[in-house]
Amino acid sequence: MIDLRGKRVLVAGGTGTVGRYLVKAQLAAGASVVVPSRQQAKLDALAAGVDPAHRGRLFTIAGDITDGRDAARLLENAEVLDGAVASLGGFIGAPSVLAAPRADLERAMASYTFAHFSAAQALLPALEERGGGYVMINGSLAFDPDFPGTGLVSIATAAQTMMARVLMKERAGLRTRINEVVIYSSLGRGNDEANEVKGTDIGGFVSYLVSDAGVAVKGQIIHLRTRRDLEWDEFHFASSPER
DSSP states (O other), X not given: OOOOTTOEEEEETTTSXXXXXXXXXXXXXXXXXXXXESOHHHHHHHHHTSXXXXXXXXXXXXXXXXXXXXXXXXXXXXXXXXXXEEOOOOOOOBSOTTTSOHHHHHHHHIXXXXXXXXXXHHHHHHHTTTTOEEEXXXXXXXXXXXXXXXXXXXXXXXXXXXXXXXXXXXXXXXXXXXXXXXXXXXXXXXXXXXXXXXXXXHHHHHHHHHSGGXXXXXXXXXXXXXXXXXXXXXXXXXXXXXX
């Protein structure tokens, strides 16, 4: 059982398909969860979908964590953080990379690489006070160029992973633990339970990485293709109710 009681975690992108699993898992583990979003309607929908017993620990803030000026205000309202997760990016499809307009590649880079860059600039310094965990989410399916139409996003997410590796290298001697989780599950299309690695598994595993139990996991690019990829120390499918 992952224990985040007494911890305060920010989830950037917490109103998204993957983000909702992350938020619910961390609330279930006992954390107070802060979720910023530019759209109040998405924050309201997130709160409505959370277990009523956990709503008192969900703190939603209207604003953009990837905007430097807005991020300072958001972090001031978020108070001291013990961990953060960035689940950012929107799908930009293209049947052919060479036939795609340059603007579409720029949109893909902005949605993934640049958004994660801005989030890391805001959040990593804010985590140093308590030395918490920082997890970058990469996916879903976008990292796999064999999946039709994902070429532009595959380029952007590959750049995101290189950025994660550079951040891990540059900040290796600091307190905050940086990891990237690459997911391959197809979520939000009405068949979430058909995935081998389910959204609840991803949510629980990321909660483990942020928690004190995952303190030894640092500087890793972790690919969650199968359930066996979830076997890390004391985690062992802990997020799956059937196990």
